[in-house]
Amino acid sequence: QESPRIYTREEVKSHSSPETRIWVTLGSEVFDVTEFVGLHPGGPSKLMLAAGGPLEPFWALYGIHNQSHVREILAQYKIGELSPEEKASSTLKTSDPYADDPIRHPALKVNSQCPFNAEPPPELLTENYITPNPIFFTRNHLPVPNLDPDTYRLHIVGPPGGQSLSLSLDDLYQFPKHEITVTLQCAGNRRSEMSQLKEVKGLEWSTGAISTARWAGARLCDVLAQAGHQLCENEAHVCFEGLDSDPMGTAYGASIPLTRAMDPEAEVLLAYEMNGQPLPRDHGFPVRVVVPGVVGARHVKWLGKVSVEPEESYSHWQRRDYKGFSPSVDWDTVDFDSAPSIQELPVQSAITEPKDGEMIDSREVTVKGYAWSGGGRAVIRVDVSLDGGLTWQVAQLDGKEQRPGKAWAWRLWQLQAPVPAGEKELNIVCKAVDDSYNVQPDTVAPIWNLRGVLSNAWHRVHVWVAP
Ligand code: HEM
Ligand code: MTE
CATH class of the missing domain: 2.60.40.650 (Immunoglobulin-like)
Incomplete structure (x- = not known):
């Protein structure tokens, strides 16, 4: 058996572009993944973040890689090992971005730990008309931010000539408090029945990616009006940005049509209470959007910014996800621009x-x-x-x-x-x-x-x- 080729971290680091080829490390192993970049299910740009260095800090963020089939793919690209001295010096102190996630209820059926995605078991789901907060289903794309309610500010971008608002929680409490019972359902609820038929990409939700709570907060239309927004004649969209973000600093985002946001009857909330309690951290503390009757993806948690734009949110989750297609469309033929974003859900x-x-x-x-x-x-x-x-x-x-x-x-x-x-x-x-x-x-x-x-x-x- 040939002994593996030995590399230093410096050498690995010099292979971080297509011209020099793309190397990465996992533990003490070195891989040349140049040929895999274009095939990466998470996209080339994400993989490139790790080019020339260790995968661990990124894979800690995307727990989807903790699967044997992912390791098998990587193994095909192995070219050698780090030198023993490198191993010793590099016991990576990877700060785990999920280390600060809240503690969860043991009854939840976990579909993914990092980011945290979990649903209540069916026998608990319909025990109560109002789902108790600890077992309300959770759908996170990223680590849960830990926000200080005293320094929290919600940024509302004003219209041209209007005023932008920077609202503290106390400011938000000054708006009339509106309370409604709303069911939130993820677009992926019951996905596992689809994947039983034929493989799909996504978390294996059973029937529990749905829950119901009493939500209280300020009405979005009141807050937008205070910033000087009006219903304009042109088509416009209200874009929401979360305070959770990926390693590139990209925040979770989504949008809804301005007509819905400005309609008092649509009762869109900037919610700060869930079942009479401050929002739990997993559900958006201190403020989230609640859009009654609309897919969960638009109920942006840990809300940081609201703006009115001529176009839908440019976020991945608005434009490249949460859309429906014909059964004939596959990953080679899919054109995400050809389908509208999911808003209202079917029966x-x-x-x-x-x-x-x-x-x-x-x-x-x-x-x-x-x-x-x-x-x-x-x-x-x-x-x-x-x-x-x-x-x-x-x-x-x-x-x-x-x-x-x-x-x-x-x-x-x-x-x-x-x-x-x-x-x-x-x-x-x-x-x-x-x-x-x-x-x-x-x-x-x-x-x-x-x-x-x-x-x-x-x-x-x-x-x-x-x-
Ligand atoms: C998904 C492999 C590096 C982010 C995946 C999947 C595979 C894979 C096989 C699909 C898993 C599944 O659906 O079961 C790899 C390999 C890598 C690598 C071999 C290194 C050579 C990275 C890096 C990042 C990343 C560095 C982030 C910075 C993602 C994301 C997904 C994903 C976000 C999920 C995509 C989705 O849900 O549509 N990766 N990955 N990957 N990867 Fe990677
Ligand atoms: N908001 C932020 N900031 N980050 C997220 O990952 N997930 C969305 C939405 N809002 C998400 C978000 C999705 S896809 C759903 S289904 C709901 O939040 C889930 O809300 P819940 O975890 O309170 O049940």
Whole structure:
């Protein structure tokens, strides 16, 4: 066996451009990844941040790399090792950007630790109409910033000729306090059902990337008006920037149309309270946007800046993600500019009880779940089938009816039904109808898309009947 070639850190460092080739290190191993740069799923520019140096500080930020298939890819490019002296001197004190993340509730089912992404288990999700803060699903793209409420300032960019505002929390409390119950759902909720059909790119969310809270804060329209903004005739967008950022300093960002932001009836909030408490750190402390009826991605947390722009936010998450495509579109053919960003979400429902694979009592079954639709459209009915969709029964909707056009929150529902005699197993299915008579598609295949978003086919659970 040949002994590996030995390099110094200086040598590695001199290989940090396509002309000199691109080298990186992991532990004591050295890799020439020039040929991989263009193939990197996270994009060439991200990989290039590590060119000529160690991967650890970047991989600590993107925990997605802690998988064997990623290590296998890297192994193909190995060219040698760092010299033993280098190893000793370089015991990297990588400051872990996630070290300061808050402590989380052990009941949460973690889909990714760094950044933190987790959902409540189904059996807890519909225990309460209002999701308790500690088990509210969490979707972070980056480390959680640790913001000081005393020095926190929210920057509102004024219109030309108007005034920009720099609002402290106390300033924000001076606006009329508005409180509403809003369900927040991630575009990736139920993605795992899409990936079962065919691979998609994204976190494996089950049915729990959805939760409901009472949110209180200032109305965005009041704050924008104070800065001198008005509804203009041209199409415009309100852009939000978070105070969480990646190693390049790029902040999380998203936007919504100005018409929605300025409409008092749309009730868009700059929220500082969640279920009567200050926002928990994972959910945007001290201030986040809440956009009722709209996909979670626009509810920007740790809000730092609000501006009105002629174009949508240029953020990756507005333009290169959170869009829907035909099942025929793949990563070679996708044109992100060809599809609008997701705003209002389609009608959705899922079964939270019983669980897939469970053994149920032979006499009676109780089926429970949630249903919700975007844009303030109310859920008017949930149909449940015990035989895979051949016959249906109407479930009982819990919770109170909501104001017309402002059904921002989910309805929980349940059905108690006798188990048909002689059945050994049941294929339980649910589907919801909203007040525009939108319904859910019966299967995943026709709505499958490469990013696994907008997964809202009939939800199906298979259970065994106790003998
Ligand atoms: C995703 C490999 C360097 C940022 C991925 C994936 C692979 C990969 C295989 C897809 C993982 C999956 O979906 O299961 C590598 C290799 C690298 C490298 C071999 C070094 C040679 C970097 C660096 C950064 C980075 C230095 C950041 C500064 C990302 C991001 C994603 C990703 C953000 C997620 C993309 C998405 O979710 O669409 N990488 N990576 N990578 N990588 Fe890397
Ligand atoms: N805001 C910031 N600043 N950073 C983020 O990573 N994630 C978005 C949105 N706002 C995100 C953000 C996404 S995709 C969703 S679904 C919701 O926050 C999730 O909110 P939650 O973690 O409070 O449930």
